[in-house]
Amino acid sequence: MVRFFVSAEDLEKEDVSLTGENAQHAKVLRLKPGEMVLLCDGEGREAVCKVESTDEWLLRAMERRESQSEAAVKVSVYMALPKADKLEHVIQKATELGAYEIVTFPSVRCVSRPDEKSLKKKLERWEKIAASAAEQSGRGRIPKVLVLGSFSEALTRAAQADKALMFYEHEAALTLKMALSSGGYSTVSLLTGPEGGLEEAEVTQAREVGLQVCTLGRRILRCETAPLCALSAVMYDAGEF
Amino acid sequence: MVRFFVSAEDLEKEDVSLTGENAQHAKVLRLKPGEMVLLCDGEGREAVCKVESTDEWLLRAMERRESQSEAAVKVSVYMALPKADKLEHVIQKATELGAYEIVTFPSVRCVSRPDEKSLKKKLERWEKIAASAAEQSGRGRIPKVLVLGSFSEALTRAAQADKALMFYEHEAALTLKMALSSGGYSTVSLLTGPEGGLEEAEVTQAREVGLQVCTLGRRILRCETAPLCALSAVMYDAGEF
Numbered sequence: 001m002v003r004f005f006v007s008a009e010d011l012e013k014e015d016v017s018l019t020g021e022n023a024q025h026a027k028v029l030r031l032k033p034g035e036m037v038l039l040c041d042g043e044g045r046e047a048v049c050k051v052e053s054t055d056e057w058l059l060r061a062m063e064r065r066e067s068q069s070e071a072a073v074k075v076s077v078y079m080a081l082p083k084a085d086k087l088e089h090v091i092q093k094a095t096e097l098g099a100y101e102i103v104t105f106p107s108v109r110c111v112s113r114p115d116e117k118s119l120k121k122k123l124e125r126w127e128k129i130a131a132s133a134a135e136q137s138g139r140g141r142i143p144k145v146l147v148l149g150s151f152s153e154a155l156t157r158a159a160q161a162d163k164a165l166m167f168y169e170h171e172a173a174l175t176l177k178m179a180l181s182s183g184g185y186s187t188v189s190l191l192t193g194p195e196g197g198l199e200e201a202e203v204t205q206a207r208e209v210g211l212q213v214c215t216l217g218r219r220i221l222r223c224e225t226a227p228l229c230a231l232s233a234v235m236y237d238a239g240e241f
Numbered sequence: 242m243v244r245f246f247v248s249a250e251d252l253e254k255e256d257v258s259l260t261g262e263n264a265q266h267a268k269v270l271r272l273k274p275g276e277m278v279l280l281c282d283g284e285g286r287e288a289v290c291k292v293e294s295t296d297e298w299l300l301r302a303m304e305r306r307e308s309q310s311e312a313a314v315k316v317s318v319y320m321a322l323p324k325a326d327k328l329e330h331v332i333q334k335a336t337e338l339g340a341y342e343i344v345t346f347p348s349v350r351c352v353s354r355p356d357e358k359s360l361k362k363k364l365e366r367w368e369k370i371a372a373s374a375a376e377q378s379g380r381g382r383i384p385k386v387l388v389l390g391s392f393s394e395a396l397t398r399a400a401q402a403d404k405a406l407m408f409y410e411h412e413a414a415l416t417l418k419m420a421l422s423s424g425g426y427s428t429v430s431l432l433t434g435p436e437g438g439l440e441e442a443e444v445t446q447a448r449e450v451g452l453q454v455c456t457l458g459r460r461i462l463r464c465e466t467a468p469l470c471a472l473s474a475v476m477y478d479a480g481e482f
Binding site for chain 1: 309310312334338339378379380418455456457460463466469471476477480481
């Protein structure tokens with residue numbers, strides 16, 4: 001079924017018209033009266049609707065439900081701000097893979113240090129990438145993209161999850177599997193470093209706040225590969241596939 | 242330790258000189274006499290060497306051993322030939338993630354249909370990408386990149402693994418976890434489709450040859466995301482991290 005993201009308010013209406021980009025999309029798809037489409041509020045609620053009329057793309061809601069494609073486990077991807085388009089790549093892929101949110105923040109070896117204005121512009125772009133990937137992958141929820149002001153803020157926020165994990169290339173003993181082995185988690189934070197890796201002092205700080213420091217194996221992963229590898233493994237462990 | 246890929250022959254020598262790109266790389270790194278480096282034959286064997294002289298980058302082998310960074314499980318990534326640079330992306334990432342080999346082949350909905358000449362040129366490029374990613378990620382083995390002539394050939398070859406798996410977006414019942422649950426596998430084939438997905442007839446054909454058809458969850462993954470998600474999960478399941 002074709003999916004359209006609408007406001008939570010529109011989702012509650014008996015009859016709703018598609019507008020703006022949604023209307024354009026409906027036109028391109030040549031939707032016909034009687035066809036069924038899916039409206040999503042981007043927060044995990046959706047409505048199965050029937051096309052009533054193509055004049056103003058009028059839809060009638062038939063059934064409202066929770067999204068069927070969201071993961072039961074809420075995984076937050078915390079990635080230290082990388083260079084150039086790497087975060088864009090991670091946002092797109094993490095959205096497909098079912099991440100709950102993507103959080104970026106500064107760390108000591110981050111090369112990219114955008115000012116507030118350019119960061120605001122980037123954030124808008126990142127949000128668009130998340131929305132578009134959510135639509136393409138059939139998600140009922142658009143992951144939030146958050147920009148935090150400091151490394152400590154990221155640690156404190158990440159530490160609130162049932163499983164709060166940092167990945168560090170010099171850790172060899174604790175595997176992700178060990179860290180997840182107790183099971184019974186419903187929220188997970190996965191924190192990874194920038195191109196140059198995390199500094200030892202940052203790893204120590206993370207441990208103090210309560211994060212577990214894990215390895216992702218004996219091969220050195222690029223900064224954009226690590227979060228997606230960890231996310232895939234967590235989704236697998238949680239029984240998503 | 243810095244790594245250089247050399248021929249299997251050079252790896253067996255007591256004293257060996259770095260040449261060509263390796264010599265240039267050594268120069269850039271300003272290696273000094275007494276420093277230790279690692280020579281790898283790209284097949285999983287390596288030698289710990291000491292720099293004897295920087296004149297001709299003469300090294301003395303101190304110890305030969307099996308590579309410490311190769312996965313015990315041999316995972317072959319079978320990806321139907323995608324458009325443009327997507328296979329390059331998958332080769333780079335699958336190499337980092339520890340794939341044993343990457344195999345590409347035609348399938349019904351493949352849009353990319355390069356002729357033999359252009360395929361030969363592409364293959365050279367793909368091999369370079371694998372070599373470079375192997376070096377960067379610290380692997381002892383450069384994954385082979387293979388181009389097969391037909392879909393049936395891919396199926397027959399893939400089916401020889403202990404776990405031969407195809408991923409199909411319309412499969413919902415059999416998860417990857419179920420397929421791997423019996424354990425005791427040392428070779429795995431992961432087969433995924435092109436941009437437009439696999440045709441039902443192709444999935445039937447795969448089942449007949451003995452592949453198990455699995456889901457990667459309720460979200461639709463892009464063709465370049467699916468193999469990397471599956472590979473990450475298999476490495477996790479096999480105890481790599």
